Amino acid sequence: MDKNVFAVLMAGGVGSRFWPVSTAGNPKQFRDLLGTGETLIQTTYKRLKKMIPEENILILTNEKYNQLVREQLPGIKEEQIIGEPVMRNTAPAVLLAALKIRKKNPNAVMVMAPSDHWIENEAAFHEDIRQAVASCMEQEKIVTLGIKPTFPNTGYGYIRYEQDASKIKKVLNFTEKPSFEKAQSFLNEGNYVWNAGIFIWNINYLLRSFKRNLPEIFELFTKGDAVFNTPEETAFVKTYFPEAMDISIDYGILEKEDNVYMVLASFDWNDLGTWGSVYNEVEKDAQENAVLNARVLAEDATGNVISSFSNKVLVVDGLQDYIIIDEKDVLMLVPKSKEQEIKVIRQRVQQKFGEDLG
Amino acid sequence: MDKNVFAVLMAGGVGSRFWPVSTAGNPKQFRDLLGTGETLIQTTYKRLKKMIPEENILILTNEKYNQLVREQLPGIKEEQIIGEPVMRNTAPAVLLAALKIRKKNPNAVMVMAPSDHWIENEAAFHEDIRQAVASCMEQEKIVTLGIKPTFPNTGYGYIRYEQDASKIKKVLNFTEKPSFEKAQSFLNEGNYVWNAGIFIWNINYLLRSFKRNLPEIFELFTKGDAVFNTPEETAFVKTYFPEAMDISIDYGILEKEDNVYMVLASFDWNDLGTWGSVYNEVEKDAQENAVLNARVLAEDATGNVISSFSNKVLVVDGLQDYIIIDEKDVLMLVPKSKEQEIKVIRQRVQQKFGEDLG
Secondary structure (H helix, E strand, O other): OOOOEEEEEEOOOOOHHHOOOOOOOOOHHHOOOOOOOOOHHHHHHHHHHOOOOHHHEEEEEEHHHHHHHHHHOOOOOHHHEEEEOOOOOHHHHHHHHHHHHHHHOOOOEEEEEEOOOEEEOHHHHHHHHHHHHHHHHHOOOEEEEEEOOOOOOOOOOEEEEOOOOOOEEEEEEEEOOOOHHHHHHHHHHOOEEEEEEEEEEEHHHHHHHHHHHOHHHHHHHHOOOOOOOOOOHHHHHHHHHHHOOOOOHHHHOHHHOOOEEEEEOOOEEEOOOOHHHHHHHOOEOOOOOEEEOOEEEEEOOEOOEEEEOOOOEEEEEOOEOEEEEEOOOEEEEEEHHHHHHHHHHHHHHHHHHOHHHO | OOOOEEEEEEOOOOOHHHOOOOOOOOOHHHOOOOOOOOOHHHHHHHHHHOOOOHHHEEEEEEHHHHHHHHHHOOOOOHHHEEEEOOOOOHHHHHHHHHHHHHHHOOOOEEEEEEOOOEEEOHHHHHHHHHHHHHHHHHOOOEEEEEEOOOOOOOOOOEEEEOOOOOOEEEEEEEEOOOOHHHHHHHHHHOOEEEEEEEEEEEHHHHHHHHHHHOHHHHHHHHOOOOOOOOOOHHHHHHHHHHHOOOOOHHHHOHHHOOOEEEEEOOOEEEOOOOHHHHHHHOOEOOOOOEEEOOEEEEEOOEOOEEEEOOOOEEEEEOOEOEEEEEOOOEEEEEEHHHHHHHHHHHHHHHHHHOHHHO
């Protein structure tokens, strides 16, 4: 394993489309959403650990999840966790991570990845990352992994790339969540891929880009250079992080840079963004129900996602294509066709019965 | 209150049509099935206590529920509970109760009643019982309360009575659970009422009837005359109760006697035999859902019975006329139209996932 490779796992989201499994107190990435016996962040961490030294993996999360990270990833030390005291989107936290990494290793290449996606074919994933890393080592650039789109999904970001014979393709531009017609035309054009949120950066290039594109945050955080990776870091973050502007790494850096490249992913990927996508990736029972942490007696019931928090017995009669989620404080029965409304349902429940239920 | 009046509450059933709320370990009569804040047996007991001295109320139940009775009815003393060590239908337990009561008061009149029915208009109930009791005091007989039928229910027992001007009408015969056609013809004929399982007996008449109609049980249990209402009673019951034949009081006594009379009930009654009947008796929310011990967010969901064990939040979207029961170990989602199949569902769950779930 190359000591110059670092990973930064993004684990600060709330995952409200997976409420009530995912809550502000215990979100999606810390749950065993697929019923595999491990949480999503555990699976992601295990996958990265095979190619990146454990001590080189940082976790970016909300500070209220620090304890969850420590519990679920016992190999991670306190100084490898950046607990964001407030929500400021991705750019500020990524900059902090980059500064910590540069201090440890000025020749680093940094792999940034979501902690809650589904990836099949680990070997292919490792190979793609290796290619991107090698490319960032020899040249100062950003490489992203692009997923070959299979349908005009309007919930994803799209990357347009230059069609040529090279393995590492030049990125032309990014488009966030297009309309259906636009997505359809992207697929027809052929030189578009889905943005999986997996980026590989040359650390010096990334920091220069911050200095150029987001100078206020860069000035603010480089004040802490002396304390990064020391016990004083926490106090520094607590004081200065809230002053940072709220901006995403995509908007603040990626879309403004020229040296952005793309490796076409050779693995299967799913962002696990909705219950429907979870349904697609897990094993189904004889009646085509996806059963997660539950024991089910189904009668005239097919196409359902059935999840319990306690391996409870669920008797389901006469329901088709439902999302049936039994949590300790909330039971939700909603048709799959309304999966996008779960965020709103969560808000309504919080308004009606209390914030703590979200 | 007349010291000669005794009550015997039947509380030994399992209530499997209310599974998973009602289980062998904690059946229906000990649950707050209607969300009133008290269990069914507590409501029944309170109703009887207003007209019958507390110390004159006996509880017939399975011995495994003795503790539940003590917890839920703290006014009841150990010697007022007959804990049946095995299931032997109603006749043996009623005989034991009658022998205990005669020993205390040879002039007693005994009111036998289910512990898990719904009765509206308590004053009318008390008045009907008073009439029946008075009639049993002056003459050795059995009086039953008859419920005016409102539809041809095939799940109830029917009582045919002699149509005349008298207030206490002569019973001609009993019919258990008729076919729909038969039930319809009963309603057309007019001189049929539903059997609510509420009987008022002159104690001497009842005991003579046992001697005449069920001499084996009578011989067996009168051996215990010396120990009834003493600390030795429990040992006697443990030894001799299992030897008794398995027979109902209806079949073994009532149907064989001539001096059976009927008072037409002037109160509203419901046997709470199915979730549908529970739905009918409880308050409904704005969308006509019956919500029991739950906080509900309903969207396009009407006519449902929604029950939780823990005042949980239930989000119900798109379901009509469903039975939605959330218990600690089991969640059941079944259309109301299948309420009669719940017994079978319970068995299937027990076979598939373990006896303890029933």
